Amino acid sequence: MLFLAAFVSVATTLGIVFILAWESVVFFREVPLWTFLTDTMWTPLFSEPRYGILPLLSGTLTTSAVALLVAIPMGTIIAIYLSEFAPFTVREVAKPILELLGGVPTIIYGYFALLFVTPLLQRIWPELPGFNMLSAGLVMGIMIIPYVSSVAEDAMRAVPMALREGSYAMGGTRFRTATRVVMPAAMSGIAAAYILGISRAVGETMVVAVAAGMQPNFTFDPTEPAATITAYIVQVALGDLPHGSIGYQTIFAAGLTLFLMTLFFNVLGHLLKRRYREAY
Amino acid sequence: MAAIAPDRDPHEQKLRALRRLIASQKRWDLVFACIGVACLMVGVLTLVALFVDMAIDGVPRLNADFFSSFPSRRAANAGILSAMVGSTLVMLVTAVVAVPLGAGAGVYLEEYAPRNWMTDVIEINVTNLAGVPSIVYGLLALGLFVYQFGLGQSILTAGLTLALLILPIVIVATREAIRAIPIGIREGSYAMGATKWQTTAYHILPYSTSGILTGVIIGLARAIGETAPIITIGALTFIAFLPPAPIKAEAPFVSFEWLTSPFTVMPIQMFNWTSRPEEAFQANAAAAGLVLVVMTLAMNALAIYIRYRLRKNLKW
Numbered sequence: 039m040l041f042l043a044a045f046v047s048v049a050t051t052l053g054i055v056f057i058l059a060w061e062s063v064v065f066f067r068e069v070p071l072w073t074f075l076t077d078t079m080w081t082p083l084f085s086e087p088r089y090g091i092l093p094l095l096s097g098t099l100t101t102s103a104v105a106l107l108v109a110i111p112m113g114t115i116i117a118i119y120l121s122e123f124a125p126f127t128v129r130e131v132a133k134p135i136l137e138l139l140g141g142v143p144t145i146i147y148g149y150f151a152l153l154f155v156t157p158l159l160q161r162i163w164p165e166l167p168g169f170n171m172l173s174a175g176l177v178m179g180i181m182i183i184p185y186v187s188s189v190a191e192d193a194m195r196a197v198p199m200a201l202r203e204g205s206y207a208m209g210g211t212r213f214r215t216a217t218r219v220v221m222p223a224a225m226s227g228i229a230a231a232y233i234l235g236i237s238r239a240v241g242e243t244m245v246v247a248v249a250a251g252m253q254p255n256f257t258f259d260p261t262e263p264a265a266t267i268t269a270y271i272v273q274v275a276l277g278d279l280p281h282g283s284i285g286y287q288t289i290f291a292a293g294l295t296l297f298l299m300t301l302f303f304n305v306l307g308h309l310l311k312r313r314y315r316e317a318y
Numbered sequence: 319m320a321a322i323a324p325d326r327d328p329h330e331q332k333l334r335a336l337r338r339l340i341a342s343q344k345r346w347d348l349v350f351a352c353i354g355v356a357c358l359m360v361g362v363l364t365l366v367a368l369f370v371d372m373a374i375d376g377v378p379r380l381n382a383d384f385f386s387s388f389p390s391r392r393a394a395n396a397g398i399l400s401a402m403v404g405s406t407l408v409m410l411v412t413a414v415v416a417v418p419l420g421a422g423a424g425v426y427l428e429e430y431a432p433r434n435w436m437t438d439v440i441e442i443n444v445t446n447l448a449g450v451p452s453i454v455y456g457l458l459a460l461g462l463f464v465y466q467f468g469l470g471q472s473i474l475t476a477g478l479t480l481a482l483l484i485l486p487i488v489i490v491a492t493r494e495a496i497r498a499i500p501i502g503i504r505e506g507s508y509a510m511g512a513t514k515w516q517t518t519a520y521h522i523l524p525y526s527t528s529g530i531l532t533g534v535i536i537g538l539a540r541a542i543g544e545t546a547p548i549i550t551i552g553a554l555t556f557i558a559f560l561p562p563a564p565i566k567a568e569a570p571f572v573s574f575e576w577l578t579s580p581f582t583v584m585p586i587q588m589f590n591w592t593s594r595p596e597e598a599f600q601a602n603a604a605a606a607g608l609v610l611v612v613m614t615l616a617m618n619a620l621a622i623y624i625r626y627r628l629r630k631n632l633k634w
Contacts, residue, residue: 040430043422047443047489050482054454057461112357119354123347132358134622139361141536141618143543145585146368146607149592153600154371180364213346234449241451243546244585248592268453268546275456275550289550293457297450304449308442 058297061290065089068284074291080254080270082288089288091295093254097171097264098296101246102239104175104260105182109235112179113186114228120187121194122216133188140184148248151177156249169251169263178245186235189311193227194220226313233307237300243268267296372611376604384605389587396591396599398606404473404581405542411477411577412484412541413534420485420537421523421530424492429518448486455483456550464551471552474577479547484537491533495526528628532621539617543610545585584610 066074069089077090116136120129155173160166197220205215221228251263252273265273271289325331387397423444431437459479463469469478499522507517584606591603 040422040426043419044426044431044440046419046482047423047447047485048440050447050458050485051443053462054450054458057458058454061457061461112360115350115354115357116361119351119358123351123354134619135358135362135365137622138615138618139365141539141614142365142368143545143585143610143614145543145545145588145592146372146611149588149603149607150368150371152592153375153604154367180361183361211343211347213350214343216350237449241453243451243453244589247546248589268451271453271457272546272549275460275552290457290461293454297454300449300451300454301446304446307449308445 054297058290058294061287062294065284065287065291069291078256080265082285087285089291091267091292093256094265094267094270094292095295096256096258097246097250097254097269098240098266100258100260100264101171101175101178101242101250101266102236104172105178105239105242106232106236108176108179109182109186109239110232113183113231113235114190116183116187117190117194117228117231118216118221121191122212122220136184136187140181142181144181144242144244145248147177147181148174148244148246151245151249163261166261167251167263169249170261171246171250171264172260174246174249175260177249178239178242181242181245182235182238185238186231189231189234190224190228193224193231193311196227197223226310230307230311233303233310237303237307240303241268241296241300243272247272267292271296369611372604372608374604375601376606376608379601379605380608384602389582389590396602398584398587398609401582401584401587401606402609405583407473408476408480408581408583409538409542411474412480413538415478415481416484416488416537417530417534419481420488420533421492423485424489424496424530425518425522427489428493428496429514429522444486444489448490451546452483452544453546453550455479456547458482459547459551471580472577473579473581475551476548476581476583479551480541480544483544483547484541487537487540488530488533491536492526492530495529495533496522498529499525528624532624532628535617535621535624539614539621542583542617543585543614545589548583548586549589584613 074089074091076092077088078092079088079090080093081088116132120132124132151173152169155177156166156168156170159170159173166172201219201223202215205219210219246266247269250266250269252265252269253263254270255262255264257264270292274286274289383395384397385402386399387395388400389398390396423440427437427440427444431440456479459475459482463475463478464471469475503521503525504517507521512520588603588606588610591599591606594600
């Protein structure tokens, strides 16, 4: 009985792989894989459909890049600060607040990006369009900080105290100890934190669906609107295409691409994470 | 012997150079501590800005009518009654499915699982599932529950989907809670002649209850705010009725008709209002968001509180 309960998790993964593959087959029978990967137009809902995943990929990568430019430096600094600098009481207060930051529903962040951050950016940058990847990416970055900082902090706290004692005994200051001793020792765990952050950014849906627009756009310019893979799935799901039509099956092909991307990053992240556990 | 001026004394000069070096190194400590606090503040300020921004737009809409009205084409008459009821019912299904499955899987992995490749596969699976984007769960539900099993776009489908989504959270929380129980408890139980199942039922489960509870609450707090998977299964956004009541006047008094009813939930309602251009609807979105954020923050705070109490009271 208990084994069956545990097996449900395996069944879920198998179910995901099976459903995505099964439903994508219908799509790939119609559209060759090569076209799917190289065509630069994604217009499945037009009368002359083109099925190139590149515009959706460029949107996904651009929003993720903006998010990571926020989340990685800030997440790392917060992790170092909490692990090496902060007094006990600050850490006790800061950690729950960071958890709350990660616990706010993503649709709320979407609302915040569209109706607060975008108008704010438009004040500095008047020609910025109402939907843009910049504000979606920025908000997504703040959203991801807790994921990055908590994994990175765990990695740094796993570094044995003797290494720090050695550094302090040699006259190292806190900053030197943190950057020259603790960080290199925890590097694989910190890298895992970054990779899990990437995977989180790539799979994020509601912030980009609300704030970055839903128009596929082959560009890497963050000030333009563009759809990501996830936003496209939302767009089709909101419409009323019949099940089985080629337009409908595109969401499973897009979902499969997304799943493979995040799976790659997750596996890489967990491999790196396992390394720091074994290091000492 | 005439005293030389301090700044001519080579010994004094070396000492000063050394002090300057130490001071400049220590300055970095201070600078970094300031940067660290500043980064933390950015996070805190974002949280505050989010809250204040929504409160400014949303609070005027928060009155009794807003909680007791259905969505409407006129922004001023629209409310979140059907969304609140929908969210509650979906959470009920999610909890009923996820708690036994998650706790069972956690107990199995910690207490029963033999060390073999199958266990390894399950463990790797759980960690990987936690990283799968929620929208992919939506696609799974669309393909499996909606089309293969024919469950339709119902409360049952949504509840099952979200249960699968939070399963890894519940499993991990259960395992951590069980792992914290010292081996001596098990040895004591076995020494009294208890079977493995008796040990699990009378000792392991009761002692890990609050840990499991924390995981379940965090999971449900995540599930209640999930929008993407629910949109993907094709939930309607305009629901101006309530699902059939679960309790009936005639026998057998309990009805499960509501499980198959179409529904809407809080985040979907908010998404629907956010994506409209009219400002009046965006005020509704802010109000709905405020209710949603208070709900999730309250759940998270409860979980943090339980964990805090747990850490304080539990000393093995």
